[in-house]
Amino acid sequence: MDRPARLASTDEPAVDRDVAAQHVEGPTTSGHHNVVAESSGRSPRRPGRTTSILVAAAVGLVVLASLSDFVAKSLVIGATENAALVLAALGFALLYRLTGLLNVAYAETITLGGYFAVWLSSSLGWGFYAVVLPAGILAGLLSVGTYLAIFRVAKRRRVGDLEMIAMSFGLSIFLRHGLQFIFGYQVQFFDIAPPDTISVLGVGVPSFRLLALASVALLSILIYQFIQRTRYGLQIRALASNEGLAQASGVRPLTVTLLIWFVAGLAGGLAGAFYGVGSSVSPLLGSRQLLLVLLVVLVGGIWDLLGVVWVGVATGIALTAMTLQFGDGLYSSLVLIFAFLAVLKVRGRRLTAGTKV
Amino acid sequence: MSLDWLDAFLVSGTFGVVEIVGLGLLLHLQVGLTRIANFGVVGFWGLGLYTFGVLYVQVDWPFGEPWQFLFSALAASLAAALAGLVVAWLIADLDSDGALVGTLGFSAIVLILATTQDQLTGGALGLGGLGFPYDLGTTKANELLWLALMTALVGLILGYVWWVHRTPYGRLLIAIGSNEPLARSMGKHTTGAKLTLFAITCGLMGLLGAMHGVMVRFLDIGSLDVGITLAALAGLILGGTARVWGAVIGVLLTVGLFDIVIQFYVPLPQEWFTQAIPVLREAVFGALLVVVLLFRPQGLLGQMRRSKLIRAMHDG
Amino acid sequence: MAEPSAPPILEVDGLHSGYGDVPVLKGLDFAVDSEVFAILGANGAGKTTLLATLARLLPVTDGSIRLGGKDVTAHPASETARLGIGYVPQEAAIFPDLTVFENLSIGGMIGERPLEQGLEEVFETFPDLRDKVGLRAGDLSGGESRMVACGRALMQDPSVLLLDEPTAGLSPLYVELFFQKIAEIHSGRGVTIVLTEQNATLALGVADRVMVLSLGLGSEVMTAADVTTDRLKEAYKL
Numbered sequence: 001m002d003r004p005a006r007l008a009s010t011d012e013p014a015v016d017r018d019v020a021a022q023h024v025e026g027p028t029t030s031g032h033h034n035v036v037a038e039s040s041g042r043s044p045r046r047p048g049r050t051t052s053i054l055v056a057a058a059v060g061l062v063v064l065a066s067l068s069d070f071v072a073k074s075l076v077i078g079a080t081e082n083a084a085l086v087l088a089a090l091g092f093a094l095l096y097r098l099t100g101l102l103n104v105a106y107a108e109t110i111t112l113g114g115y116f117a118v119w120l121s122s123s124l125g126w127g128f129y130a131v132v133l134p135a136g137i138l139a140g141l142l143s144v145g146t147y148l149a150i151f152r153v154a155k156r157r158r159v160g161d162l163e164m165i166a167m168s169f170g171l172s173i174f175l176r177h178g179l180q181f182i183f184g185y186q187v188q189f190f191d192i193a194p195p196d197t198i199s200v201l202g203v204g205v206p207s208f209r210l211l212a213l214a215s216v217a218l219l220s221i222l223i224y225q226f227i228q229r230t231r232y233g234l235q236i237r238a239l240a241s242n243e244g245l246a247q248a249s250g251v252r253p254l255t256v257t258l259l260i261w262f263v264a265g266l267a268g269g270l271a272g273a274f275y276g277v278g279s280s281v282s283p284l285l286g287s288r289q290l291l292l293v294l295l296v297v298l299v300g301g302i303w304d305l306l307g308v309v310w311v312g313v314a315t316g317i318a319l320t321a322m323t324l325q326f327g328d329g330l331y332s333s334l335v336l337i338f339a340f341l342a343v344l345k346v347r348g349r350r351l352t353a354g355t356k357v
Numbered sequence: 358m359s360l361d362w363l364d365a366f367l368v369s370g371t372f373g374v375v376e377i378v379g380l381g382l383l384l385h386l387q388v389g390l391t392r393i394a395n396f397g398v399v400g401f402w403g404l405g406l407y408t409f410g411v412l413y414v415q416v417d418w419p420f421g422e423p424w425q426f427l428f429s430a431l432a433a434s435l436a437a438a439l440a441g442l443v444v445a446w447l448i449a450d451l452d453s454d455g456a457l458v459g460t461l462g463f464s465a466i467v468l469i470l471a472t473t474q475d476q477l478t479g480g481a482l483g484l485g486g487l488g489f490p491y492d493l494g495t496t497k498a499n500e501l502l503w504l505a506l507m508t509a510l511v512g513l514i515l516g517y518v519w520w521v522h523r524t525p526y527g528r529l530l531i532a533i534g535s536n537e538p539l540a541r542s543m544g545k546h547t548t549g550a551k552l553t554l555f556a557i558t559c560g561l562m563g564l565l566g567a568m569h570g571v572m573v574r575f576l577d578i579g580s581l582d583v584g585i586t587l588a589a590l591a592g593l594i595l596g597g598t599a600r601v602w603g604a605v606i607g608v609l610l611t612v613g614l615f616d617i618v619i620q621f622y623v624p625l626p627q628e629w630f631t632q633a634i635p636v637l638r639e640a641v642f643g644a645l646l647v648v649v650l651l652f653r654p655q656g657l658l659g660q661m662r663r664s665k666l667i668r669a670m671h672d673g
Numbered sequence: 674m675a676e677p678s679a680p681p682i683l684e685v686d687g688l689h690s691g692y693g694d695v696p697v698l699k700g701l702d703f704a705v706d707s708e709v710f711a712i713l714g715a716n717g718a719g720k721t722t723l724l725a726t727l728a729r730l731l732p733v734t735d736g737s738i739r740l741g742g743k744d745v746t747a748h749p750a751s752e753t754a755r756l757g758i759g760y761v762p763q764e765a766a767i768f769p770d771l772t773v774f775e776n777l778s779i780g781g782m783i784g785e786r787p788l789e790q791g792l793e794e795v796f797e798t799f800p801d802l803r804d805k806v807g808l809r810a811g812d813l814s815g816g817e818s819r820m821v822a823c824g825r826a827l828m829q830d831p832s833v834l835l836l837d838e839p840t841a842g843l844s845p846l847y848v849e850l851f852f853q854k855i856a857e858i859h860s861g862r863g864v865t866i867v868l869t870e871q872n873a874t875l876a877l878g879v880a881d882r883v884m885v886l887s888l889g890l891g892s893e894v895m896t897a898a899d900v901t902t903d904r905l906k907e908a909y910k911l
Contacts, residue, residue: 096454102453102454102457104457150647150651153651154650154651157651157654159650159651159654160654161452161453161454162388162392162394162453163650163654165394165396165453165454165457166394166590166594166646166650167646167647167650167651169396169587169590169643169646170591170642170643170644170645170646170647170650171643171646171647172643173583173587173639173640173642173643173646174640174643174644174646174647175643176639176643177636177637177639177640177643178640180632180636181633181636181637181640231778231782234771234775234778234779234782235779235782237768237770237771237775238768238771238775238779241768241769241770241771242765242767242768242769244725244730244750244762244765245762245765245766245767245768246768246779247730247749247750247751247754248728248729248730248750248751248754248758248760248762249754249779249780249782249783249825249826249829250751250754250755250780250782250783250829251751251779251782252751253749253751287583291458291461291462291465294457294458294461295458295462298454298455298458328473330469330472330473331469331473333465333469334466334469334470334473337462337465337466337469338466340462341447341458341459341462344447344451344455344458344459345447
């Protein structure tokens with residue numbers, strides 16, 4: 001624990017070097033160096049094949065998009081309007097996979113991220129991009145606070161699985177309604193400049209949405225890399241994999257657990273800020289998204305964190321495609337809920353083994 | 358008979374308490390005995406409410422009351438029972454996490470359908486035209502009789518729950534809640550028992566929803582929010598999930614205290630009732646869930662009666 | 674052997690421990706110096722409990738544990754690990770979802786030694802691991818995953834290595850290899866080794882001294898060379 005966290009680092013190659021530098025250098029091992037560098041971080045199961053499938057799928061979609069206006073609209077609007085979903089799901093999945101807790105109160109971490117951003121922006125008079133990170137950090141601290149005040153105590157008192165969920169459900173409702181007392185009952189909006197539109201694949205997109213998409217993508221990559229590539233990420237995964245052994249190896253459980261809750265809360269808070277800037281901030285902001293986040297995490301989690309990201313992206317695009325088709329967002333939610341429940345039914349038995357590390 | 362001495366709000370307030378007691382009792386069978394996490398109580402209740410309301414108002418029934426009510430309420434119960442069967446089948450193999458998502462997803466589906474099918478349900482505007490299957494002359498008298506009928510129904514549900522505790526079926530549910538693989542390895546049809554449980558209890562939740570529809574005489578999608586689930590869950594957990602009387606005691610102490618004692622007998626500024634009180638109520642119920650589960654997870658009434666057996670199963 | 678005046682490397686005094694309300698260890702006293710120290714005993718004697726307690730993963734209900742004279746009774750596992758205890762449990766001894774490289778890196782996060790040096794030393798002891806660094810640890814064979822477990826503990830650069838039945842369930846070929854490696858680790862690097870073993874003959878082949886654990890109590894500590902069948906029988910009957 002002698003190095004500073006690389007959380008704030010935006011210098012992505014540096015994170016890579018961090019691990020690469022740890023590999024054995026020398027004549028005897030140089031032959032294996034590439035193998036190590038390629039597969040030490042992520043799941044070693046055929047990463048090359050997965051990547052090529054994804055690249056092929058992306059190329060195929062772009063080709064389709066250039067031919068069909070409907071596909072282009074679905075892709076562009078789906079990606080830009082639902083970008084925050086990926087970030088929210090990533091944070092939720094972190095907490096779920098690494099602590100085994102299905103935290104319903106995560107919805108309010110999202111909501112609070114939105115409120116913190118509005119509140120900072122209006123009280124300091126700063127622009128959205130100046131307050132988004134501080135708002136995320138505040139949400140992360142709040143997440144750590146709920147762990148220390150409630151979930152840590154509950155774990156020590158050996159509260160059961162079902163009771164743990166009921167507790168997080170109660171906390172969620174307490175926070176949601178507490179928020180209405182603090183921030184009032186009115187819906188709040190960010191004070192942003194009227195958008196200028198940029199054309200992507202022939203579809204007009206407000207520029208701030210594109211910037212939001214890029215930011216969300218960058219933040220998701222950073223969080224994912226933090227978990228997969230840094231020594232803190234390694235300690236987080238070790239603690240999740242085998243708590244006793246991690247402690248016997250010198251991993252300090254409290255420090256690392258706090259880190260998990262902070263990073264998850266940060267992701268949730270950032271997602272909330274981006275949800276908020278895309279539409280508005282209200283006490284129901286997070287809980288409206290929770291079911292979708294839960295479904296994405298449970299279905300995507302059948303694979304791994306990357307699975308959560310891809311299922312999140314696909315969900316966002318499918319949601320838009322269906323909304324364009326049906327003309328009503330509620331129907332697309334309906335179809336998605338049915339589809340996800342069907343997946344859960346089919347993959348059900350593998351669910352517990354796959355998601356709880 | 359003059360009913361001037363009786364406050365009309367007291368009747369509807371008491372009706373609400375009795376209704377939540379009924380939901381809490383049914384939830385006790387699901388969560389307390391069988392330990393299936395149903396966080397979608399409002400879905401089953403709401404499906405009953407809306408099926409009843411839509412059938413009652415939109416269908417041109419060839420016969421009059423009370424048959425119009427009875428047919429609609431029966432259909433509502435069957436619809437909720439069928440939904441319970443499907444949801445139970447969906448989550449039968451999943452753990453509490455899967456059950457949460459399944460039941461929450463179901464209640465979201467009900468809300469979406471109630472909103473989108475607005476030619477039938479009235480959608481966000483709501484739907485009027487419901488009424489009592491009898492007429493005693495005044496609304497207050499009608500409501501009072503309906504409260505008595507609801508209390509009788511919930512009394513029957515209490516009797517049913519008490520009876521289940523004393524049957525082999527109840528013991529099988531307890532065994533599933535304690536250790537399902539063990540119960541299955543002893544040759545018990547655990548999935549079948551869970552499906553039956555959900556069909557019956559969710560059907561009754563639907564019936565309670567239909568009864569609610571008659572009392573409020575208006576379908577409002579606002580009633581499909583998390584409030585019903587929260588009230589039933591908070592009451593049940595405060596009273597004790599494992600005990601027959603847990604839901605009764607718990608709901609009286611939560612919903613009863615808040616909706617009757619505080620709202621009627623504590624002098625609060627009038628403007629609080631529109632926004633502050635409902636918000637405060639939910640916040641308190643939420644906090645109550647956390648505090649009770651943290652410091653007295655077995656609730657006020659404590660462990661199940663046959664706690665020796667249960668402890669032996671848990672430790673073994 | 675240490676100087677006569679220096680405190681023993683590991684010293685256990687009146688140790689009581691167990692799981693919840695169930696006591697397992699009922700007052701153990703022994704001291705370990707730079708040596709291979711074997712704890713013998715039948716199934717259920719408390720060997721695993723003793724090692725997990727020494728690693729500070731189980732609570733001490735009474736008595737004390739000292740490491741080089743320093744009282745570590747109240748330390749959590751993560752801190753005793755930093756003070757030089759390396760622990761290899763019998764079961765769940767690796768992180769199955771992490772790669773071999775990551776398993777080893779976890780051990781190498783504490784201490785001053787650069788990671789490369791630690792890895793190189795582990796590969797010298799277990800050359801088979803060199804080719805397997807990129808694999809998921811959970812996909813390895815039983816013997817290989819035992820090497821990873823041991824290697825992870827060695828990466829911590831420990832002064833005391835606690836090995837819980839290091840060869841249980843391994844094929845005879847691996848058993849021989851492992852005891853050879855254990856002797857090497859002790860003589861080559863000066864790591865004190867405390868291991869548990871059911872098979873007395875195997876243990877006596879590598880240990881300097883042995884103690885028999887029976888029903889949570891320890892026999893007198895015997896020098897391996899002085900152990901006779903009669904003395905062992907007596908100790909087991911305790």
